[in-house]
Amino acid sequence: MTLKTNEFKDLILDEERALYAIQDAMISHCTFDGPADGESALKESADIHVSDCDFRLRYPFWHVRNAQIENIRMTDTCRAALWYSNQVTIKYSHMGGIKAVRECEDVTIENSNIVSPEFGWLSHRLTMKNSELESEYPFFYSTDILLDNFVLNGKYSFQYVENVEISNSHLDTKDAFWHSKNVTVSDSIVKGEYLGWYSENLKLVRCKIIGTQPLCYAKGLVLEDCEMIDCDLSFEYSDVNATIAGPITSIKNPRSGHISADSIGKVILDDNQLADDSCVIEVRDELNKEEIQNSETYNENILNNKDVPVQET
Template identity: 35%
Template sequence: MTTVKDAYYEGERSLFAQEKMKIVSTIFGPGESPLKESRQIELENSIFQWKYPLWYSQHIKVSQTIFETMARSGIWYTQDLQMEDCTLQAPKLFRRCQDVRLKRVYFADATETFWTCNHLRLEDVEVKGDYFGKDSQNIYLDHVSLVGNYCFDGSQNVEVHHSTFVSKDAFWNCQNVTIYDSTLNGEYLAWNTKNLTLVNCTIISDQGLCYSDQVTLKNCRLLKTTLAFEYCTNLAAEVTTTIESVKNPTSGFIEATGIKTLILDATKVDPQQTRITTKTPIAERRKQ
């Protein structure tokens, strides 16, 4: 393996199609696609300052490296990439990638990042930015903190542990999502999603969990959650707190400590199709 250390490159495709190279303490200045079509590259303690650094690359290891703002759209169509202890400032970094593993990575602007990717594993990752994870699949998250709206729209086969999402419209249009021991805070959680399971989670959401099918909550807390479960089918909700309001669930069951306001409009749903039990009396019942 060739080693490059303390170098500076600029200009388009400066290390195009390089193979079996270790790059240490190196700066890639102005110039597009410096490592396009590269193979078996190890990057350590380096800096990317310009666009498209790792397109169509394979078998890449990146550690203690910075992607500055203009390194946007940086990693597209790349396979088998491992990244640890990195700081990422650029948006749109990952698109149509496969087999990506991140540990201890910070995204300062993750806008439109991880779109249409497959087989992702993120551990101890901090994310800031809208539209993260769109249309990606086979995703594992552990200790991920995400602040940004519309995350994981259209994603499939997602498993989450010990994570926090501050996100409006999170997990819309998804299939097969399981979330454990996490907090989800934001309006309109998980609409139009099929096969969603939440275990030991805390949820704060206005009009959350609506228009979805096969929604399961186990030992979950719903805090200041209003108008939940509208047109939700095959619902199985075990809630350990009082729910602010529930509106027109279609079928299944809800077990909760209490419900402040229950809205069941017989012209919209069949109330007999949803079994609702509470430990304390329902404070208010309305038809619409």
């Protein structure tokens, strides 16, 4: 087989650091696997194009600079695939293995599927489009994230992130956006428990929010034209400005701002309110006001936006 200089094709590579520090290289139709069980196949490489390859060994892309990666497959044995790398683009690929991306910069992932329990930690300028991710702790302590047409099946997602934009996405996750700062989610479904606690400047626009006890202890919280489904005990101790299309199951002790909804199942303003609470709660639809007036939890002062305690029944 005759290959051009720095072209690697149709090879099986299992040695330790098989293509260590390779520069200006084309790698295609290769399999990184075998009895030698070598690690760090492309460590310290730069200006590489990798396509149609299978990666089954650990740590292939550490300290990599300027890599174009297309149509590759990483199994669950390909642990910690991208660490300390920058200017990497991945397209039409599958990434498996724990800790797939960590401490990287300027990474773009498109049209790909990822299964990685700890994904995207401590990374900066991470873009994902038309992709799916299954992860237990995704995006921990990362910044400057852009997600579009993104599907997430996660648990403890987006903790301590900063400067995030998410659009046209479906997030099925628990405890998302805790301690996050400067996050905007638009035209998306956000499903989970205890959404956005301790967040700062979290903004949700035209989103469908599903799940118990959302958006508590938040500062600078904004909801614009959102739906809230099965959202009980919402906004506790939060500074919030919200316009809700449709009903809210219940609101409990919001701190400040303004909440407007078509209907509210229950407003709980109890003895645990903070002394300086000033949130205004408004029910927009007169028909819904009539329904509340006929309910067991009706209190006239709530409909007049007065902060009078209503005990939970």
